[in-house]
Amino acid sequence: MQKVVSSRRADATPHAASLIEGLRDIGYSLETAISDVIDNSITAGARRIRIVTETFAEEPHIAILDDGSGMTEEELIAAMRPGSRNPLASRDEPDLGRFGLGMKSASFSQCRRLTVVSRRDGNTSAAVWDLDDVAEHNEWAVQLPDDISQIPEADKLGEIGTLVLWEKIDRLSGGFVHNATKRAEVINQRIAETERHLRLVFHRFMEDAKPVSISLNGRRLPPLDPFARKNPATIADPEERLSLIRGDVEIQSFTLPHHKQMGKVDWEDIAGPEGHLKSQGFYLYRGRRLILHGTWFGLCRQSELTKLSRVRIDIPNSMDADWKIDVKKSSAQLPPIVRDRLKKVIERIQDGSKRTYRKRGQKLVDHERLPMWHRIQSEGQIRYRPNVEHPAFADFAESLAPDLRRGFFNCIALVGASLPIETLHADMAGTAEDIVPDRVDEDTLAQAVQATLSVLLGARKDMKEIMSLMKDVDPFRSAWDDTQRIIATTLDEKEQQ
Numbered sequence: 001m002q003k004v005v006s007s008r009r010a011d012a013t014p015h016a017a018s019l020i021e022g023l024r025d026i027g028y029s030l031e032t033a034i035s036d037v038i039d040n041s042i043t044a045g046a047r048r049i050r051i052v053t054e055t056f057a058e059e060p061h062i063a064i065l066d067d068g069s070g071m072t073e074e075e076l077i078a079a080m081r082p083g084s085r086n087p088l089a090s091r092d093e094p095d096l097g098r099f100g101l102g103m104k105s106a107s108f109s110q111c112r113r114l115t116v117v118s119r120r121d122g123n124t125s126a127a128v129w130d131l132d133d134v135a136e137h138n139e140w141a142v143q144l145p146d147d148i149s150q151i152p153e154a155d156k157l158g159e160i161g162t163l164v165l166w167e168k169i170d171r172l173s174g175g176f177v178h179n180a181t182k183r184a185e186v187i188n189q190r191i192a193e194t195e196r197h198l199r200l201v202f203h204r205f206m207e208d209a210k211p212v213s214i215s216l217n218g219r220r221l222p223p224l225d226p227f228a229r230k231n232p233a234t235i236a237d238p239e240e241r242l243s244l245i246r247g248d249v250e251i252q253s254f255t256l257p258h259h260k261q262m263g264k265v266d267w268e269d270i271a272g273p274e275g276h277l278k279s280q281g282f283y284l285y286r287g288r289r290l291i292l293h294g295t296w297f298g299l300c301r302q303s304e305l306t307k308l309s310r311v312r313i314d315i316p317n318s319m320d321a322d323w324k325i326d327v328k329k330s331s332a333q334l335p336p337i338v339r340d341r342l343k344k345v346i347e348r349i350q351d352g353s354k355r356t357y358r359k360r361g362q363k364l365v366d367h368e369r370l371p372m373w374h375r376i377q378s379e380g381q382i383r384y385r386p387n388v389e390h391p392a393f394a395d396f397a398e399s400l401a402p403d404l405r406r407g408f409f410n411c412i413a414l415v416g417a418s419l420p421i422e423t424l425h426a427d428m429a430g431t432a433e434d435i436v437p438d439r440v441d442e443d444t445l446a447q448a449v450q451a452t453l454s455v456l457l458g459a460r461k462d463m464k465e466i467m468s469l470m471k472d473v474d475p476f477r478s479a480w481d482d483t484q485r486i487i488a489t490t491l492d493e494k495e496q497q
């Protein structure tokens, strides 16, 4: 039992104006702020969510409309209260909210005037938080306007639903207070940048059999599945389930298709502005809403080896306390049991990718496959050395006088020894698939083709086999059309001889 100590009590009610201003700076971005408002719409059962922006007007605004359950006036007033619910109270399963702060703090992070209009059972109510008004009166009091017809976008509300309206969007104007055109440009640009975030964060709802549609100024946003599950080349591992006291955690690993197995648009869409390297990792969903992605939670590095690995983790919202989900729902910490399991998942992924890479390595050193480079692995080190026995080199060396021949082999060895390893490392860490073999000119290619062809024909290989051997190695692979043409002309010439 707590010891009773006699004490006096003093009123310490927060100073409304400063506390509410403080709510503005808890670190929301436009993306996370809009997402938080949309969370409420989804919790309210909305199927159609519309984001409508007016940026060129004298007083620009952003509106988010839904067709969810709506609120009565009493509920609306409760909803406007910062801290409207206790985060420790158990929530209904589909509820995406938590602290009873989201709508307010998300809105104030972007605007100084928040109006919520809600319609339910034929009654329409409206309430306004205006930070300038709070500052003036220093009172925790919302305004209840009688006439909603003056509220922008309120006419777009359907029979039931809610409008969240942001006015005085000072934070989005990029400092352009008087230059309306410039200001509109800045705001529009920022809004356009939120699109991908919304498509990703809510993709599961957008993909449902009865989907939630989210539109931006009349254009419906398509879902963005970070695991490219519709692509047949995506590899999905079996789902694992971890049963904990407060609910089940589901884990599933995916390997995205190689960029050659995906259209360029899809590849870039799924990579996002950060690129694939930074987008690998865990994708943590709470109540099917993506809250965190593109991190291995410090369990391993984001490396080129695991670049195409993404792991879905699903947690119910009953686990918030264990995962330390914050108000913005954009960060979380791992409970130790889950951490151990995820370590195993990562080990498996790393083993798998090493195997794939090794396979490719073997292909490279396979003698049948005429490599220009040998991959030599010894004493824990890997070296690349030009293959001087490659027909293109050997053939030419044959034609040289012995003293010139030595010089020629020296030159080749020098090229091998000065491979720009550090630059390659740096480039690999960026976008590895942008590193491509250099193009060779026609004459160089022709010499290599002719030399190779004559060696292979001499070894009595048939044309089909020769083609399949050459097709797999550079420089032929990356100039395959030209190579085929040169083969055809060479064979023609041989026939005529």
Ligand SMILES: Nc1ncnc2c1ncn2[C@@H]1O[C@H](COP(=O)(O)OP(=O)(O)O)[C@@H](O)[C@H]1O
Pocket: 036, 040, 041, 044, 066, 068, 069, 070, 071, 078, 079, 080, 084, 085, 096, 097, 098, 099, 100, 101, 102, 103, 104, 162
């Ligand atoms: N679009 C909406 N439709 C219906 N009710 C809403 C809507 N937005 C907010 N609410 C109500 O307002 C409350 C407070 O919302 P919010 O400040 O985001 O906190 P939380 O989502 O954590 O409860 C919600 O719990 C809900 O009851």
Ligand SMILES: [Mg+2]
Pocket: 036, 039, 040, 096, 097, 098, 101, 102, 103
């Ligand atoms: Mg909320």
